Amino acid sequence: MEHVLNLIPIKRIDNLLADCEFIGHEWLDWLRQNKLSCRILVKSNNVEDRSKKIAVGKLCTGVSINQKVTWHSKKKVSGVPFYIAARRNLKGLLIVVATKQPGSIIDDYSKRWSIETMFGNLKSRGFDLESTHMTNLDRMDKLMELLTITVVWCLLVGHWCYGSASQLPLNKYYRPAKSLFRLGLDRLRRVLKNNCAKKDQTTFLDLLNVLSHIGNRHKVFFASAVVACQLGFVQAAGFSIHEHSASAMGTAFAGRASNGEDASIGASNPAGMAVLESRQLTVGSAVILENGNFKNGSFSNPNVPASSSKNDNFLKTTAVPFGHIVLPFDDRLTVGWNAYAPFGLNLDYDKEFVGRYFGDKALIETVNFQSVLAYKVEDDLFVGIGLTLSHINGELSQKKYVSPIPSYNNIDAVVKGDDYAFTWNVGVIWRPYMSTTLGASYHAQTKFNLEGDVKASNVAGGLGDFKHKAELKITMPERVMLSATHQLDEQWTIMADATWTRWSRLDSISVVDKEGTLTQNGSTYVPMHWKDVWAMAVGVAYKVDDQWTLKAGYMFDQSPVSDSTRTVRSPDNDRHWITAGVKWSVIEDIVFDFSAAYVMLKDGKIDEKAYNVSNQAVNSGYGSLIGEYEGQSTWILSAQMTYRF
Structure with missing residues (x-):
């Protein structure tokens, strides 16, 4: 973290988003001394209220389903004073976050999973970018361009799979077990490897059709709506x-x-x-x-x-x-x-x-809305x-x-x-x-x-x-x-x-x-x-x-x-x-x-x-x-x- 702060000034960091592995007196005290704003997931037994340790579940007894609550008095997390916010999701699971300053705590923290997932897409569980050991900037530029195209393809296929599935598998935290990117990547890998297998109903041509048309439909409808609203005489x-x-x-x-x-x-x-x-x-x-x-x-x-x-x-x-x-x-x-x-x-x-x-x-x-078929x-x-x-x-x-x-x-x-x-x-x-x-x-x-x-x-x-x-x-x-x-x-x-x-x-x-x-x-x-x-x-x-x-x-x-x-x-x-x-x-x-x-x-x-x-x-x-x-x-x-x- 000290190396990161040498590269990026603290004033340019809006929030540090971290999971419960970041919890600990040394870490949290270091954040306090450096005046670094944060949103950190709290472990179940790591909160002190009035010098007494209290289980997170007991602290959040009054939090109902889909409700977000922020305590106005500070609690101690690993001995360091923090504000606490909590939300109980539709499955009853609690998400408890510690922060130095109150605000949109839960909503800010929810961005962590998206950011972490994007980094994961490029690391070993995705494209394993690090294993290329590339350092030449020109070659890196070309590689990133190819990866950008591939990420878009995976997301489009992931959206398509998500729309056709009755229910996505959830992990133990009742969140989707896979991101849309990973969902699309797995489907692409399976089809490219076994596109002729009868058990895989999604053929390679089906996916090419999805990649060709999904993104363009939104552009067509948006442009038509803008034009229709503005026509004059x-x-x-x-x-x-x-x-x-x-x-x-x-x-x-x-x-x-x-x-x-x-x-x-x-x-x-x-x-x-x-x-x-x-x-x-x-x-x-x-x-x-x-x-x-x-x-x-x-x-x-x-x-x-x-x-x-x-x-x-x-x-x-x-x-x-x-x-x-x-x-x-x-x-x-x-x-x-x-x-x-x-x-x-x-x-x-x-x-x-x-x-x-x-x-x-x-x-x-007079306004004309014309559909054309040309051959x-x-x-x-x-x-x-x-x-x-x-x-x-x-x-x-x-x-x-x-x-x-x-x-x-x-x-x-x-x-x-x-x-x-x-x-x-x-x-x-x-x-x-x-x-x-x-x-x-x-x-x-x-x-x-x-x-x-x-x-x-x-x-x-x-x-x-x-x-x-x-x-x-x-x-x-x-x-x-x-x-x-x-x-x-x-x-x-x-x-x-x-x-x-x-x-x-x-x-x-x-x-x-x-x-x-x-x-x-x-x-x-x-x-x-x-x-x-x-x-x-x-x-x-x-x-x-x-x-x-x-x-x-x-x-x-x-x-x-x-x-x-x-x-x-x-x-x-x-x-x-x-x-x-x-x-x-x-x-x-x-x-x-x-x-x-x-x-x-x-x-x-x-x-x-x-x-x-x-x-x-x-x-x-x-x-x-x-x-x-x-x-x-x-x-x-x-x-x-x-x-x-």
Whole structure:
């Protein structure tokens, strides 16, 4: 102990944990003189109380099953004053510990068995490390790495054996006769020695399967839970959201259905997961900072004077996290999961916005939870299919005009609802040449039937607030993605992408009041008449060295909205994306991707009219809104980490 204290100062020692062999006046007095904190197991007849020796069992007569007790007055152990703590386990066995300072005595002492067991794993009853007589530090490093791997294997098998056993054998102290490590080590030794024997039902392949999958299951479920709790939304062309991958955003999403860099390809093309040869987890997020102005606005209804002809704060900063997991089952079959946001909208105008009678707040959140099955048909051909559970949550609000009397034309109307729906997608990847990869995928439409409530508040005349059941049917469109990736040489790679979205599916937004006519006036029915669109992208990647890759890209993102169909809830227009990114391989199995995008929108005019549920304009009684959207732009910053395991 004196030699140990020369190496480790006393102030760095939290506690000395020792069994009853450490008991003795010379030892305990030495601890007292050196002011060394300790937790020591006490022998059955080694306690003095008021100068009288007393059996531990008699001292602890009042300690019940599973109870922990600490005596506040000191007792003498081998003639040295100590505090005493005791616990009676479920079998009635007493554990009595002496200490210089009271506290979590029993809990601290319980760590001794774990520490002692770990040392035992490396000594003669385990790997017998001492008998190697190694002194070379380089060789010791390699040996310890191998032993670390082996310890993990033994613990995994021990956990597996513990879970499959009805009861583990106990020693005379009613503790497990073997640690989980020893349990696993014995099973491994037996199987490696007699794996072909019929009496041993656990084959060597069974154990390899355990070692391959036990640890990974926890990672998969944990990552899925984190991603599911964090997913968000943001507005893009139409309602589309591209931000599911920082690595793909670096090239403006060119090659997103063909370039299998990481697990995020599954969101674009499920076949891409079969291209990946290792288990990997990709998690990240994008932050969207949007700007835009509405100016020269006017509302033609004379009974509702405009209070603000402009609005500069209707676009909100939003975060869009994402997560993707790939687990190759064998050299051909791969399974995977994706969690990302395919569609979304987030607008919130000021209270005095001149267009508040057409729309105040518009919120659409859509989250996809996708399971993928991918298959390697040949070395140059991959296919995949994805089954997706999609959740949508929507909220639309506006002021209601119901009468020319001013006190009756300021009603707040809010519609909220949500729904779940299943959809699917398929994909294929083909490598006609070693340097060229082509990818194609089809994402089916998703039909939602949002059910919720429509509420009216701030109703004049003492009529009180109204709340009715309502529904909103909406179909998110199908998409077709075509991508190409071509490697020019060891450093340069070029990519392209063309994505078609069938936005003509969204012909109108109609809220149906199931109980009355609360929603029958004004803009309950909003004709959309959107058109099908293409998004075209090109990108390039330059590999500086094994650690760094630089990226850049451009995308033209066509809008389904025209001047005649633009509304306060869809102030959209054609977009131009300019992106840049960098890939940093920290080590072989950990890769970071960082990317930035600047998105510019064309200016656009609005001339919105109100319609009733029969798609008839009610401009003469309700009024119309005119104005201009200008200066809309977006900065997007995205980062992700990919971990291969």
